[in-house]
Structures are given as structure tokens and as C-alpha cells.
Amino acid sequence: MKKRMHIILSAFLILLLAVVSSACGTQDTNADAGEQKSEKKELYSVxxxxxxxxxxxxxxxxxxxxxxxxxxxxxxxxxxxxxxxxxxxxxxxxxxxxxxxxxxxxxxxxxxxxxxxxxxxxxxxxxxxxxxxxxxxxxxxxxxxxxxxxxQGDKEMATSVLEKLAKDNGGKANIVKIWVAGFAPMERRQVAYKEFLKNNLGIKEVAAFGSATANTALDTQAQMEAVLKKYPNKGDITAVFAAWDEFAKGATRAIEQAGRTEIKVYGIDMSDEDLQMIQNPKGPWVASAAVDxxxxxxxxxxxxxxxxxxxxxxxxxxxxSVLVTREELPAEKVTTDTLNKHIKDWGSSQQGIADWMKK
CATH class of the missing domain: 3.40.50.2300 (Response regulator)
Incomplete structure (x- = not known):
């Protein structure tokens, strides 16, 4: 009798283990399937x-x-x-x-x-x-x-940020232009710049420079430092128009180090590093036109x-493109991934998505 009960108990334990193993196996499989389904959802139907x-x-x-x-x-x-x-x-x-x-x-x-x-x-x-x-x-x-x-709609970007510069300064400013030839987007931005100066006679260019190198921001900083020494008095320079964010970064650092933060920087293009500089309430960089x-x-x-x-x-x-200005940004840190919470149309382009790509 004891032997028979032992056999029955052993069989019951084996069956119980099998059920538990089976349940665990099913749970893992479903989890994998869920992960695969979630991953698949993020892929186009290619x-x-x-x-x-x-x-x-x-x-x-x-x-x-x-x-x-x-x-x-x-x-x-x-x-x-x-x-x-x-x-x-x-x-x-x-x-x-x-x-x-x-x-x-x-x-x-x-x-x-x-x-x-x-x-x-x-x-x-x-x-x-x-x-x-x-x-x-x-x-x-x-x-x-x-x-x-x-x-990127380069003429539109240059025009929007230059108009912001003019508005902030009552239509009168002495500006430094940082730009370089030989790049198609730069050439288009230069066309907009010339048209802007023609239509805004109160905006005067006092200096212009720019070069694209392996260390563009650092080289721009050195060149901007030389310009600041040439124009040492408050009011000599009102603002900087930087036709590329690498130029804007270099100019911003030079202005900060010289303690000339009454000079404001208006740039083109945007990155996480740029956003940090624009969000600095005491920094000179105040606006940039860009596409994500x-x-x-x-x-x-x-x-x-x-x-x-x-x-x-x-x-x-x-x-x-969109225009990003300091006054539109919150006090807390913003990145290009979260910028769309504060700037309409940022980072949400549906251009190029064909119907067959949609689920």
C-alpha cells in the first residue's frame, strides 16, 4: 500500500513539474513574441x-x-x-x-x-x-x-534669422558676418543675406570672415577674438550672423571669453550642443534657424x-525649417529629441513616406 502511494505521489510530482515547465515555457514564448511584435511594429513593411x-x-x-x-x-x-x-x-x-x-x-x-x-x-x-x-x-x-x-530651404532660414536680428535691434545694427564660399547651401544663404542688407539699410556689415576646416569652431573663435580686438568698444558690434552652427559656436565662445555678451549671435542649423548654448540665459547666442x-x-x-x-x-x-529662439525655450534642458514639445514642426517630418511604407 505504501509502495502504491509512493508511486502515485511520484507520478503527481512529475506531472506537476511538467505543467510548471510548460507554463514557464509558454510565458517565455509569449514574451519573445511580444518583443518581436513590438520590434516589428517599428519597421516599415519592406x-x-x-x-x-x-x-x-x-x-x-x-x-x-x-x-x-x-x-x-x-x-x-x-x-x-x-x-x-x-x-x-x-x-x-x-x-x-x-x-x-x-x-x-x-x-x-x-x-x-x-x-x-x-x-x-x-x-x-x-x-x-x-x-x-x-x-x-x-x-x-x-x-x-x-x-x-x-x-534645407537655405534662403528661408537665412531670411528668418536675419529678420529676427533686425527686429531685436530696432532695425539698426552693426554686424559681423561669418560665412564661407564653395558650399551650395552657403551660396544660397549668401543670396538671402545680400537681399536682406539691400532691404534693411539700418543694418551695416562691419566685418566678414569664415573658413571650413577640420577645427572650424576653434578657428572661428580665434578669428572672432581678433575682430573683437579691432572693435573694442560697446556698440562697435551689435550682432553676429553665423551662416553655420560651427561658426556660431566659435563666435559665441569668443564673445563669452571677452566678456562682450552685449553682442548677440544669430545662427543657422541646430544640434544638442547648440541648444545648450542658446538656453544659457547669459550667453550671446539667442536664435537659430534649422531643420532637425x-x-x-x-x-x-x-x-x-x-x-x-x-x-x-x-x-x-x-x-x-523652423526658427528656434531662446524666449520660446523653457528653463530646463532641452534636446533635439524633446524640442518638438516647444517648437512646432520640429523633428516630425513625414516627407518621403510612401503609402507602401505604412503599416
């Missing part, structure tokens, strides 16, 4: 487009703006299930040409281009198109049939995948 290799060919990979732009590219390619390889030329256009050739020869599925000049890019882009490699360009003034070119750098990368990728999908894409796309 099907055969998954696993594509995308080359990002850059003239410069400099500063936090470029870092966040690259982040946007990688994030969006990842949503399609692809991989990104970055080819940075450190400002060397000859190297950029070679990098573009390398991307073509390595048979990347799509090529994204960031800045550059027609002379450096045109032949390589034509070669890529002839091999049916989709190409989407950002801020380079190239015109090749079948290639989509993105730009991550959005730029995301939109560029979407058009590349439209091309891979066989969609017809436009020759040119203009990205909508």
Missing part, C-alpha cells in the same frame, strides 16, 4: 528591400550636426532592415570623389551623398545611375536625371528606398 547596403558619402563629418544627421540616416535604414557604411572625406573633394567611386565599385544598393560640388560628384553620380544604383543627394548643387536632391538634422537623414533615406522600390521620385525636395 519585404525584399530588407538587408540593403547603403553608402553615405560625406564631404565633411564635423561637429554635432553631422553626428545627428548620420544618426538619422542609420536609424531610418535600420527601420528598413538595412546597413549603412559612412565614407567621410574630411573636406577633401578629391577623396570624396574616390569614396564615391569606391561605393559604386563595391556595388552598394543605394548611395546617399552629403554636400560636395558638381565637379567632384557629377561623373561618379552619372556612373552610379548608369549601373541602376539609386542616388539621393543632400545640399550639393548637382543636376543628373533620375537623382533626387534635398536642400536627424529628419534630414531620415527623409533622404526614404527617397532612396522609394527608388529601390521602383517609385518615381521628384528631382528636388525642400525641407521645411
Amino acid at each position: 519585404g525584399p528591400l530588407a538587408g540593403k547596403r547603403v553608402a553615405l558619402v560625406m564631404q565633411l563629418n564635423l561637429g554635432t550636426f553631422s553626428a545627428q544627421y548620420i544618426s538619422g540616416v542609420k536609424e531610418e535604414v535600420g527601420r528598413f532592415g538595412g546597413q549603412v557604411t559612412v565614407f567621410a572625406a574630411d573636406g577633401d573633394l578629391g577623396r570624396m570623389t574616390a569614396n564615391l567611386d569606391a561605393a559604386i565599385n563595391q556595388k552598394f544598393d543605394a548611395i546617399l551623398i552629403d554636400h560636395g560640388t558638381p565637379a567632384a560628384l557629377q561623373n561618379g553620380i552619372k556612373k552610379a545611375v548608369s549601373q541602376n544604383i539609386p542616388v539621393v543627394v543632400f545640399d550639393a548643387d548637382v543636376k543628373v536625371p533620375g537623382v533626387t536632391v534635398l536642400q 538634422p536627424k529628419d534630414i537623414g531620415r527623409v533622404q533615406v526614404r527617397y532612396a528606398y522609394q527608388k529601390l522600390h521602383g517609385d518615381k521620385t521628384p528631382d528636388s525636395v525642400e525641407l521645411k
Whole structure:
């Protein structure tokens, strides 16, 4: 009898363990399925487009703006299930040409281009198109049939921030312009700048400089320090118009170190580092016009995948910019990821999302 009870008890324990094991196994499986479902929800419905290799060919990979732009590219390619390889030329256009050739020869599925000049890019882009490699360009003034070119609305950005400068100073100011030739977006910003001076006779340019180097912000700081020594008196300089955020950073640091914070800085472009400087209540940088750098990368990728999908894409796309001013920002720290809580239209671009990409 005892033996029989022992057998029954053993069988019951074995059955109980099996049930518990089974329940645990089911719980793990459901958890995995939930995680997979959550992950899948964040992917586009790409099907055969998954696993594509995308080359990002850059003239410069400099500063936090470029870092966040690259982040946007990688994030969006990842949503399609692809991989990104970055080819940075450190400002060397000859190297950029070679990098573009390398991307073509390595048979990347799509090529994204960031800045550059027609002379450096045109032949390589034509070669890529002839091999049916989709190409989407950002801020380079190239015109090749079948290639989509993105730009930020540079004239609009320059005009909006310059109008803010004029308004803040009652239409009268002595300003320093920091700008450099040889970049398509800079050239467009310069057109807006000339038109602004023509229409605002109370705004006078007292100095102008600028160069794009491996240490642009640091070099700008040194150049701005020299300008401040040349114009040492309060009122000699009212404001700085910086046509690139690397210029704005250098000018801001020079003004702070010289104790000349009555001089205000008005910039173009935006990054997390820039936001911290603008939010400083005692700092000179008070406004910047910009497109979310991550959005730029995301939109560029979407058009590349439209091309891979066989969609017809436009020759040119203009990205909508916003003006970010200190008075619109809260006291607590803001990043480009949280800026949309305070600045309408920031970081929420739906440009380039085709119907087939939507769930």
C-alpha cells in the first residue's frame, strides 16, 4: 500500500513539474513574441528591400550636426532592415570623389551623398545611375536625371534669422558676418543675406570672415577674438550672423571669453550642443534657424528606398525649417529629441513616406 502511494505521489510530482515547465515555457514564448511584435511594429513593411547596403558619402563629418544627421540616416535604414557604411572625406573633394567611386565599385544598393560640388560628384553620380544604383543627394548643387536632391530651404532660414536680428535691434545694427564660399547651401544663404542688407539699410556689415576646416569652431573663435580686438568698444558690434552652427559656436565662445555678451549671435542649423548654448540665459547666442538634422537623414533615406522600390521620385525636395529662439525655450534642458514639445514642426517630418511604407 505504501509502495502504491509512493508511486502515485511520484507520478503527481512529475506531472506537476511538467505543467510548471510548460507554463514557464509558454510565458517565455509569449514574451519573445511580444518583443518581436513590438520590434516589428517599428519597421516599415519592406519585404525584399530588407538587408540593403547603403553608402553615405560625406564631404565633411564635423561637429554635432553631422553626428545627428548620420544618426538619422542609420536609424531610418535600420527601420528598413538595412546597413549603412559612412565614407567621410574630411573636406577633401578629391577623396570624396574616390569614396564615391569606391561605393559604386563595391556595388552598394543605394548611395546617399552629403554636400560636395558638381565637379567632384557629377561623373561618379552619372556612373552610379548608369549601373541602376539609386542616388539621393543632400545640399550639393548637382543636376543628373533620375537623382533626387534635398536642400534645407537655405534662403528661408537665412531670411528668418536675419529678420529676427533686425527686429531685436530696432532695425539698426552693426554686424559681423561669418560665412564661407564653395558650399551650395552657403551660396544660397549668401543670396538671402545680400537681399536682406539691400532691404534693411539700418543694418551695416562691419566685418566678414569664415573658413571650413577640420577645427572650424576653434578657428572661428580665434578669428572672432581678433575682430573683437579691432572693435573694442560697446556698440562697435551689435550682432553676429553665423551662416553655420560651427561658426556660431566659435563666435559665441569668443564673445563669452571677452566678456562682450552685449553682442548677440544669430545662427543657422541646430544640434544638442547648440541648444545648450542658446538656453544659457547669459550667453550671446539667442536664435537659430534649422531643420532637425536627424529628419534630414531620415527623409533622404526614404527617397532612396522609394527608388529601390521602383517609385518615381521628384528631382528636388525642400525641407521645411523652423526658427528656434531662446524666449520660446523653457528653463530646463532641452534636446533635439524633446524640442518638438516647444517648437512646432520640429523633428516630425513625414516627407518621403510612401503609402507602401505604412503599416
